[in-house]
Amino acid sequence: MKFKIMILGCLLLALALPALAQDSVKTVEASAIPAISPPAPATNVTAMDSPNDNGHSLTLRWTLSADDGAGQKTVLGYKFLRSFFPDSGFVLREGMAPSGSSEYVDMGGRKPDDRDFMPNDTDYYYIVRAITADSNVYSDSPVIGPVKAVGQLYNVGRTLVLVFVLCFAAITIFFIRRARKGAKLFVRRLAGIEAVDEAIGRATEMGKPILYVLGLGTAADIATIASFTILGRVAKKVAEYQTGLIVPCYDAIVMTVAQETVRTAYLDAGRPDAYNDDMVYYVTSNQFAYVAAVNGTMLRQLPATNIYMGTFYAESLLLAETGALAGSVQISGTDQVAQIPFFVVACDYTLIGEELYAASAYLSREPILLGSLKAQDYGKAAIIVISILGIIASQFRWNWFLELFKAGN
Amino acid sequence: MNIFDRLMTLDRRWVFLFVALVCVITYAIPFTIKLNKSPEVKAVYNFIDTLKPNDVIFVAVDYDPSSLAELHPMFYAIVEQAFRKHLKVIFSALSQNGPAMVDQVIKAVADSVKQDGTYNGVFYKGRQIEDGVDYTFLGYKPYPALIILAMGQDFRIPFPTDYYGKPLDSLPMMRNIRNYDQVKCVVELSSGSSSDMWITYGQSRYNFPLALGLTGVMSADYYPYLNSGQVFGIMGGLLGAAQYEALADNPGEALDGMRIQVYAHLVIIIFIIMGNIGFILARRKARKG
Amino acid sequence: MKRQVPLMLVFTLALVMIVQYFVPNDFSLDTNEFLLKWIIIIGIFAMALGIWSLIRVSYEKIRRRVPGWQYPIATLLGLAAMIVFGFDYGRHFYTQEGLENYMFIHLFQYIIIPIQATMFSLLAFYIASAAYRAFRARSVLATVLLLAALIVMLRFNPYLGTFGVYLEKTTSWLLNVPNLAAKRAIIIGLGLGAVATALKVMLGIERAYLGRD
């Protein structure tokens, strides 16, 4: 008997199910968006000037609405209304904070003709609005204010950088002074740079010129500045050996500086008459047009040595392979990490990364420049120590230490 | 000059010639190559393949035209597979430059589905794809995080009308569909931060199955999500796209591209090996002599 | 005057830029903005020097009838055409979209673009020849280089079966782990080198760029 009732029940249920399903579908159709009751508002709203900036920005904080992620779970996020008066004139701001966030930075333009200009030292009042899926259902917090945006004189978030700058500058100056006093400094061998002297000698024997490529950097790039120094040393040797020098340039300012550098080098070598401005010439500021021209020069003038020092991009391999085809000895160095592999593969000698910066000091053997190398080494040692401390800190969760190194923007 | 020396000091123009020949031949002659399929791509394909007719999937197209080469093929292959299998698809485009591109792809796939076709040995009759019946294109709205959150409540909140201006309620296929709960899975094709948003604001809040199609450089960063189960499949870059095309038996631009890549790589590898054989044998000879 | 003023300029301006970084207020931002704008404007004058150098070198080649003297004529013609079209119709720069000139745009589209793209594509050949020439097991280090490259290049080879899948995983590990470590070491070193060089420039120790009388 029981069994029969159960079967009957099941049958009934089976029959009813589609109908039930139909029903639920109908409800969806009838009211696409179910009615939402207004959520609880955000509470404990505070507004303050955003720290470490030029003003024109205020930071709002609040405690989540009771219906945000809990309760009815209807809150989608928060929007913000701003006014110059405590009781009227509130305007909805453009941005919003998604649900779950309890902080928002309201930022405006900096200059009077900027879009959404937000003057400093003016009173502002805010309302935080918890919004739901239905744009008509929301709830507002009480008005908060007045609050003023002001610019700061010092960015506390950048203290770490300041400490680094000061320490590093102090170490560098210390070693440079010590070097000036005549302390002996050891510098390890850099194969790429020792090859330069050899290569110039070889060029002289063969009666062929040396091609010096400064890369695509501008005079503003540190790698290009380092390259100028190396160019100076190379040019001086070239002048002494009476070999030819070709310096095609990608950037007009770089050309100007390079001319000055080479002219000085020839002067130092006591052969100012051998210099002429056409040794250092401008080609074009189009990456591949520049490469096309330099490649052509390599195959037509067959330089004994090609030196690539500075900032290089995709053209690194185009240049280095053509140079290899022309049978030139090739020495390279760049600060572009992505291009080092191509130079390593295609050139005879490559200065990897920091070695480029060490090269100028190494070539000159001037104690002052060598002093700064020593400072760089101390910098690396410091980094290694800090890294080990950081690893220990993260292993044992010393969060205060890790926070120190979360660099501000 | 013996053979070893010759292997070692081959004029590089031979290398150029072979690279050029192989690239031109593989470019001009359309043949398909067999690819290894990685499990994370297979997972996406199998998931969609085992869905039943009239199931709904959501395809979020959030890439810019700049990464079109890698992500377009995935988009084509998935949409075609879905339409062939009579699945219904909802599209959204949360990248500003996306909507026109999405519209164009939908139209192109719809055209191709009109013809009969056989995929993996199964014959599919050509059919007319209708807007509002087989697919819905929601279009673009700013603030992706908010849109993803809001769609979890109801698609109609951020998109009361679709891309073409028709109210969602007027579309037959949207009648039973309110939010992610009625969708079998979300496939997110991304070239930027939108994939993070789909994970944090979408998947972890509303718990739907999520698959990612990413550019080659991005894909490695998302494997942890695969392991934690937040994402059930990942297609990375041109290779991922080609694997998907191969799985779907629907060769397109990605497989074409990979065919050239595979053989170009092979030529280079063969030259490297030849050079090394020559080098090692020559050195051995020099030691003996 | 000739020497001291430039060195003082360098020191003062570098110091201003460093201090500027730590001061977030409007005055500091304006200073930064002005200085950077000025550099760009000075750059335009340098451009004139560059073009002058290009014209002079080309002209000299033609005048002295060096071998291949005919080709610089193409340079000068292209230069002249582009300058004329650019300057004549560039007036529309601020009224219409960009440098609206039929010839200017078409010279760009049908000369600059195809040559540029082709030069770039030569890399496909050069990467092959460089690999052939350089990837030899000459030494232990060269072998390491060679093996890493081979693993990565074989990563999607379909003829290796399941072994290919392992190669793919190894590749992604190589790119994510040792690659990250090496790049980090290089970047930290580069950063230190760059900071030291900038300091030397600021202090007037490195001044090859200023020349000498």
Place this chain on the structure above:
Amino acid sequence: MNNSRIWSIVIFAAAVLIFGLSWIIIGSQAGHNLTDAFLVTVAAFLTLSILSFLYKDNPYYKFAEHLFVGVSAAYWMSVGFWSTFVGNLLPRISPSLCTYFGVPYKGFDIFFFIPLILGVFLLMRLSSKMGWLSRWSLAFIVGTTAGLNLIRYLRSDFISQVSNTFVPLVTDWRGIGPFFSDFSLSITGQFAMSLSNWVIFVGVFCGLIYFFFSKEHKGAFGYASRMGIWVLMITFGASFGYTVMGRVSLLVGRLTFLFHDWLGLVK
């Protein structure tokens, strides 16, 4: 007449024939006119001229190269002139020049005279007497950017890279992960994660040791430095191999231009 001269004439004739035919054939097709057929033909000629460099340096390459240099130099000059000189400088110094060039005048600003003067100083290079003035301009540029770069490198390349090495070498043990089952080397499994963290730490450490200049690389120091160069070499090999794919794609782009856009052979 020697052999090479005959050959060059034959090649030249063939080139004229091919590109002439191409112009006429493309131009006569539906949807094309003689102008755009000419332009596509020119682009194809230049493309092939550049590719011919792979065989050897030749007159066609030389022509394309020289033309490219001239056109591109003037292009940058024009764009720079209009966007910077006319766009940024003139609106601040001269109302009459603004009307002439059709840019809105933004009001006189004495600050914009400084770059103008420095720019003119730079041009003084061309005079041998006043050439030293150009150094003031150079000093201005180098000084400003040295300060800027000093900070930039410290901030972006440095502190973030250093703090990113702060990862625990022993991760919380939650099982071995899929390392042995499916050889998952991605940083997911617990074992692989710890291993990877170790490799990163050792790699960075040894890499930095390699870059020590003022200490001789001997003994333990030498071993670490050797290890560092190993890690560097693995990286260089892998990066090289990884780039091949992108470079081949570039070539495919050119093939598409030649076979599809120009010859119309491949769909």
